[in-house]
Amino acid sequence: MADNSFIGNKVLVFGDLHFSSTFTGKHKNYTEECYYNMIKIRQIVEKEKPSAVFFAGDINGVNEQNVSDRQFLMRELQWLDHINKLTKGHVYSVKGNHDFGTFSDFDFLVGLGYIKNPKHVDMYYKDLSTGENSLQTRFHLVKYGHETDKLAPLAKSKIPDACDIVLG
Numbered sequence: 001m002a003d004n005s006f007i008g009n010k011v012l013v014f015g016d017l018h019f020s021s022t023f024t025g026k027h028k029n030y031t032e033e034c035y036y037n038m039i040k041i042r043q044i045v046e047k048e049k050p051s052a053v054f055f056a057g058d059i060n061g062v063n064e065q066n067v068s069d070r071q072f073l074m075r076e077l078q079w080l081d082h083i084n085k086l087t088k089g090h091v092y093s094v095k096g097n098h099d100f101g102t103f104s105d106f107d108f109l110v111g112l113g114y115i116k117n118p119k120h121v122d123m124y125y126k127d128l129s130t131g132e133n134s135l136q137t138r139f140h141l142v143k144y145g146h147e148t149d150k151l152a153p154l155a156k157s158k159i160p161d162a163c164d165i166v167l168g
Helices: 031-047 070-086 104-112
Strands: 005-007 011-014 054-055 092-095 119-127 132-141 164-166
Touching: 011 031, 031 104, 054 119, 070 092, 070 104, 070 119
Parallel strands: 005 119, 011 054, 054 092, 132 164
Antiparallel strands: 119 132
16 A cells, blocks of 8 residues: 555544744744644544544744744654654645745655655545455645646545545
């Protein structure tokens, strides 16, 4: 089975986290809210036990493409490592508009293997009676600025309700 596929029946999708150690806005303490959201997402993943986790872009950044606080980045890497362990490495993300830059944290996280960013990810269903895997869902990860690119539609599947889902 390809690196951009998995066998499962449940995924979780989280969008636009905008983790930042420098943004303040009107928040009491934006950094603490980011840490709180990391904890809540970890707890949801632990409870729901998904086969994969998808982020709909903009994991980091409000006004910056790179986290400057090394302690913040360390906590984020530990968090992503834990999510990867819970999903057996099936953590995927769309590249959002805040994920671009010369070498953004998004590129850093992909390079270290904490997130994957293929054009699409296939979820297979395992038929327990036959032991066969059938393609159930294709998730298309459409990065920012590429909304009009042609998609690779789902191949024929043995499951009649198989579908394509576009994230981006």
